[in-house]
Amino acid sequence: MFKHFIRLQWKSFFRSSSFGKGIALKILMIFFGLYMLAALVITGSGIYFVLQELFPDQSPMWTLNQYLVYWILMEMFFRYFLQKLPVMDIKPFLIVPIHKSKITHYILGRSGVSIYNLFAIFFFLPFAIVLLFKGYAALNVLLWLLSIFAIVLCINYVNFLINKSDKALFVIIGLILTFYALDYFQIVPIKEFFGPTFHGLYAYPLAFLAPIGLAFIVYWLNYRFLRNRLFLDDSLKTKKQEAKSSDLAWTRRFGDIAPFLQLDLKLIWRNKRTKAQVFISLLFVFYGLIFYTQDIYANMMPMFAFLGIFMTGIFLANFGQFIPAWDSAYYSMMMSQNIPLRKYLDSKAGLISVSVVVMFLLTIPYVYFGWEALAINFGSALYNLGVNIPVILYFGSFNKKRIELDKSPFGNMQGTSGTQFLIMLPVLGAPILIFTIFHFIFSVEVAVAVLSIMGIVGFMFKNKLLDAITEQYRKKKYGMIAGFKEKNS
Known part of the structure; x- marks a missing residue:
């Protein structure tokens, strides 16, 4: 069934009226995406040496883990504006014998392979490879990398839930500004507070079960949220509001x-x-x-x-x-x-x-x-x-x-x-x-x-x-x- 959904989406993409207008534009955007991925690979490969030079008295792994809390918040902020959530015209499928669970899993699966998830992978994977060459424990590095991928999926599916909420956006902005102010004015050492938590994903291999379990929980919440809204009459309810008019003479x-x-x-x-x-x-x-x-x-x-x-x-x-x-x-x-x-x-x-x-x-x-x-x-x-x-x-x-x-x-x-x-x-x-x-x-x-x-x-x-x-x-x-x-x- 997933293969059938992919084939239908593929046909919808090529038959869209907006496809023929911009073959050159789409090619240009593909090259821009490849440029971004290449830049992330280069940055991920060199960040170890940059952190080593900027903080010679700290391990680059420890330093990077201190800033991961800001990465998570900034990732959620930019995804809120930039990430286009996967959509498909599901109404025709609701009148044919197709399980709603399959439709829901397909939508969530498409979200899981978003290009925004690849951005994080193309940054952290080269960094992990450098760590291996520098003598870090292979098992610890691999499980830490797996934990990062699980966190990326958590961010992806959390964005799926909050993308329609303006309040969530204000909360994210408030957290970024608050954390930065507390750090900048040395009121509360935010980096020192969250750093050991993320470093524990490397120091204690079994800790990788926590972000993986969290990713499954967020996925399940998304599944319940979407599954309970796959009804033909879900979009029939309309908001009533008072109309205001002016002749603008x-x-x-x-x-x-x-x-x-x-x-x-x-x-x-x-x-x-x-x-x-x-x-x-x-x-x-x-x-x-x-x-x-x-x-x-x-x-x-x-x-x-x-x-x-x-x-x-x-x-x-x-x-x-x-x-x-x-x-x-x-x-x-x-x-x-x-x-x-x-x-x-x-x-x-x-x-x-x-x-x-x-x-x-x-x-x-x-x-x-x-x-x-x-x-x-x-x-x-x-x-x-x-x-x-x-x-x-x-x-x-x-x-x-x-x-x-x-x-x-x-x-x-x-x-x-x-x-x-x-x-x-x-x-x-x-x-x-x-x-x-x-x-x-x-x-x-x-x-x-x-x-x-x-x-x-x-x-x-x-x-x-x-x-x-x-x-x-x-x-x-x-x-x-x-x-x-x-x-x-």
């Missing part, structure tokens, strides 16, 4: 794009994830204080260019990269109506343009740190308006993954694909590279002028660029509709 002054602008503003205000994007963007206005107040960055003008593009374009990046996936729930309905696609894109461009202007106005107080900061932010804002808005709208035509707006904004990776990572190269990397080149060859003034001129030129050709982007959306129309209908994409 002031938007009518924007003419033909007013209806679309009203939809966008209501969408942003009524949904958790989009509303979170607004608050996150406003918080990042203070991001510059981290760099402007440090003397080490005083002469690093390329860093100021990064801040300018990032702070004035944070909403552009956060909101714009998921256009039109924000409207995925009703995108097929919109495309079946007599709705001008160009006006739809004009409304998106107008909304993002307003955000860039507002964010620039909020960064004006940074002139306190020098006129260069204000000038770079101004040039960056013009570049975002003229160049990055068309770029982000163009890349939006490759979005085919559905977004459920009623889901929690914390750790929600719906709609995220390799496109969201690649888009940062032209949006963030290109202007910083351009600024850096002209700054080193000429001066800050010339670099700011180049960014500003590029933005103005892009704004002058706005209509032609949007016409070309509209045609791109028309070509991708049916593929996007099909992709947005896949709720597990």
